[in-house]
Amino acid sequence: MDDLKVAVIGAGVIGRTHIDTLSKAGGVALSAIVDPTPAARDLAAQRQVPYFTDIDALLAAGICDAAVIASPNDTHVALAERMLDAGIPILLEKPVASTLAEAAILAEVTARSGVPVLVGHHRRHNPLIKTAKRAITDGAIGPLVMATVTCAMLKQPDYFDVPWRRDPEQGGPLLINAIHDIDLLRHFFGEIATVQGTHSNATRGLDVEDTTAAILTFEQGGLATLALSDAAVGPWSWEVSSGENPGRFPKHDHITHLYSGREGGLSLPDLSLWTYEPGGDWTHPLTHRRLEAGTGDTYIAQAEHFCAVVRGEVKPLVTCDDGIRNMHVVAAIKRSAQTGRAVALSELESVT
Ligand SMILES: NC(=O)c1ccc[n+]([C@@H]2O[C@H](COP(=O)([O-])OP(=O)(O)OC[C@H]3O[C@@H](n4cnc5c(N)ncnc54)[C@H](O)[C@@H]3O)[C@@H](O)[C@H]2O)c1
Incomplete structure (x- = not known):
């Protein structure tokens, strides 16, 4: 089976952990980095993967089967909506949104799309x-x-x-x-x-x-x-x-x-x-x-679980509903x- 191609959106502190993890986990491969900063562009060059400043360019390139969203909280819902509407499963970092009103939008989008969402409460994989x-x-x-x-x-x-x-x-x-x-x-x-x-x-x-x-x-x-x-x-x-x-x-x-x-x-x-x-x-x-x-390794276990979720083999261990309840x-x-x-x-x- 081919490796699952996973893009990382947001290459800051935790995004870099995801990027490192994707190179170690089985069945997945880093397919692109999306982040507007020059540091992220340099990182993509170092990792020899395509680099994009925004997700429209990522989606247009058609090179990911799934994505990790590790950008600031107030970007989560808009980015998640865009990816889910494009049919791309996501591992969404916590908190899933920056307000409860936004979290309610995310719940609707997730239910409407039917596309899998795993929330990054990684400790459950420890x-x-x-x-x-x-x-x-x-x-x-x-x-x-x-x-x-x-x-x-x-x-x-x-x-x-x-x-x-x-x-x-x-x-x-x-x-x-x-x-x-x-x-x-x-x-x-x-x-x-x-x-x-x-x-x-x-x-x-x-x-x-x-x-x-x-x-x-x-x-x-x-x-x-x-x-x-x-x-x-x-x-x-x-x-x-x-x-x-x-x-x-x-x-x-x-x-x-x-x-x-x-x-x-x-x-x-x-x-x-x-x-x-x-x-x-x-x-x-x-x-x-x-x-x-x-x-x-907890993060590798999370990445491999995400891969199984995307392939439809298991249900997400941490659902969007969990992420929203934790915010509540x-x-x-x-x-x-x-x-x-x-x-x-x-x-x-x-x-x-
Ligand atoms: N699960 C965990 O253990 C864990 C740990 C740390 C952070 N987090 C969560 O991860 C998210 C990021 O936290 P961080 O500490 O890595 O933040 P950070 O500020 O270090 O990094 C965020 C990155 O996202 C980029 N970015 C901003 N807007 C973007 C956009 N529209 N598209 C793509 N990239 C964009 C920024 O340029 C930056 O490089 C937060 O939601 C945070 O709560 C989770």
């Missing part, structure tokens, strides 16, 4: 997450009682030189980073019913928030807390504890996700499972074992932080 998902689905910890997720990151000052990263509508660690943690919480424990959130921009002093704390209540029961900052020091974030992206981040062996159920406790990324012997309680020692995870949770936390009250996700459903 072998650690696949193992945790299997264990949770099999009842290893029972119904969720509580979860704690931390995300402490000290981003470098020049990270904020890119204007959209300082924009409260498009930037901020909640939308940029913790949306992946929200995706995992939904992946493991189902839909979120209500949220209560507080945020602050006091540490960096930018318009966009640098720190958020939130309480989440799940439809099926269970509470979670989420604490995150891009201006705080510590090894407690998935980015620097999972080893998922060795090209960008060091790895520190620390726990960042704690899930406690009625039957057991599971932490990530170390995959420690804690349980009692039958009838045990806090006066008894817990039994500890590590779940065995497979190995493999982020929007609800922001609304709660602004109003000081708990926000039900059902309040936002009328937007789509």
Whole structure:
């Protein structure tokens, strides 16, 4: 079978990860780079692939079977619509849109076109997450009682030189980073019913928030807390504890996700499972074992899954609906932080 020809639209930080990944994944090949900047033109020359400044030129050239959209958030929906209307399946980076109104347009376009969309919540392809998902689905910890997720990151000052990263509508660690943690919480424990959130921009002093704390209540029961900052020091974030992206981040062996159920406790990324012997309680020692995870690069797994989605062999592991629901949770936390009250996700459903 011929390699699937995949174009990358947007060759910035994550676009370059996709470009590198496509050269390593099986069954796919980079077919073009689309990005208006001279740096992207140079990269295309270096990779010896066709270069375009816009997607009209890409589509006119007819050289891609599928595309990765890794441009800024506010370009996602227009680019996605153009590609889907042309019948080209897409791997769309998160967040899928920059506003809920745009996300609603994306939902319509996706449904109308019937063309596959995979959303770039790449962590679901991580072998650690696949193992945790299997264990949770099999009842290893029972119904969720509580979860704690931390995300402490000290981003470098020049990270904020890119204007959209300082924009409260498009930037901020909640939308940029913790949306992946929200995706995992939904992946493991189902839909979120209500949220209560507080945020602050006091540490960096930018318009966009640098720190958020939130309480989440799940439809099926269970509470979670989420604490995150891009201006705080510590090894407690998935980015620097999972080893998922060795090209960008060091790895520190620390726990960042704690899930406690009625039957057991599971932490990530170390995959420690804690349980009692039958009838045990806090006066008894817990039994500890590590779940065995497979190995493999998360982004390569995502690219190979995308290839299988495009070929019609599997359904997307992360759907457009997932991407939109994750945006709703982020929007609800922001609304709660602004109003000081708990926000039900059902309040936002009328937007789509
Ligand atoms: N899944 C992940 O782990 C992950 C990580 C980082 C970023 N992201 C997401 O990926 C997207 C890009 O983020 P980034 O940090 O790489 O941004 P970036 O600013 O580093 O890169 C964006 C690139 O897109 C190009 N671009 C702008 N408009 C374009 C257009 N109309 N057509 C083609 N290219 C265009 C820019 O020139 C730039 O090179 C964002 O939506 C972000 O949230 C996802």
